[in-house]
Amino acid sequence: MRSPEFRSDTDRLIARALREEQEEPPEDFVAQTAAFVLRAPADTLGDRLESWLQRAVLVALIGTVGATLLSMGGRILDGLASIDGAGWIYAVATCMVLSLACQHVMKWLEKRI
Amino acid sequence: MEDDRHLVAEILNGKAGAFERLVARFQGLCWHIVSRMVRDREDSRDLCQEAFLRIYRHLHQYRFESPLRAWIGQVAYSTALRHLERKRIPLVTPLAEGDTGTDATDVPDDFDMEAASVDVELMAALHAAIRELAPLQRTLLTLYYLDELPIADLVRITGIGEGTIKSHLFRSRAKLRRRLESLART
Numbered sequence: 001m002r003s004p005e006f007r008s009d010t011d012r013l014i015a016r017a018l019r020e021e022q023e024e025p026p027e028d029f030v031a032q033t034a035a036f037v038l039r040a041p042a043d044t045l046g047d048r049l050e051s052w053l054q055r056a057v058l059v060a061l062i063g064t065v066g067a068t069l070l071s072m073g074g075r076i077l078d079g080l081a082s083i084d085g086a087g088w089i090y091a092v093a094t095c096m097v098l099s100l101a102c103q104h105v106m107k108w109l110e111k112r113i
Numbered sequence: 114m115e116d117d118r119h120l121v122a123e124i125l126n127g128k129a130g131a132f133e134r135l136v137a138r139f140q141g142l143c144w145h146i147v148s149r150m151v152r153d154r155e156d157s158r159d160l161c162q163e164a165f166l167r168i169y170r171h172l173h174q175y176r177f178e179s180p181l182r183a184w185i186g187q188v189a190y191s192t193a194l195r196h197l198e199r200k201r202i203p204l205v206t207p208l209a210e211g212d213t214g215t216d217a218t219d220v221p222d223d224f225d226m227e228a229a230s231v232d233v234e235l236m237a238a239l240h241a242a243i244r245e246l247a248p249l250q251r252t253l254l255t256l257y258y259l260d261e262l263p264i265a266d267l268v269r270i271t272g273i274g275e276g277t278i279k280s281h282l283f284r285s286r287a288k289l290r291r292r293l294e295s296l297a298r299t
Contacts, residue, residue: 014254014289018259021244025161029140030136030140033136033140034132034133037162038132
């Protein structure tokens, strides 16, 4: 762990004050918490609903992709073949924007844990 | 980081005692974050346990992109943050106009604070001043000065920009310093 560089007396004093008045967890906190976590139901109603919704979205996504490829696959391939140089630049830029957006969404979701 | 990987792997493999070791290693960090945010011992205990329950259930999602302490701190912070939101307690006082992300240690230091602090009364005043800070500022000060976490970890834990964190640290430090100086000169 890297320590911040405490350059002044004020910093050391603040650290000392924080240390003096900081409450620490109860002595049996580890045992209590482990018992609480292991005793808790495997998942709650909310977790189950979230899990089912995720599966439903995944199935819908796969279904949509399949239907789109079946109905429009030929035209999509024709369209890709006819894209010129500038068109590819736009396509790559769009992919990068979508990728960055996905990364931000993933980070946001991680924060919601 | 290797220790983190080993510990996480043991917990995910269901090794007895592994989760207890994780709680023992990070209980202080979790408690510091939550207790500084909510300032109630009973609520702190319940929220810390809730945070560790979330950590246990979502550990498989941890991808080792940041230190485990930062990930656990982030879960503890978001747990406490939701509690404050439910209770409609403001997280932070608004930043003063023109306040920039100055480094927390950039305040001039010509006043002999250490000598002045020998006075018990001054120390008590400093404790009171810390308690008066907004929840976010108390938490950032604790993580920076007490737990000695780098700014990068504070960014990961809170999701707040580096400049804003530095600004909060600067303002908190300046406020504490002003309080001490005014008491020392009376």
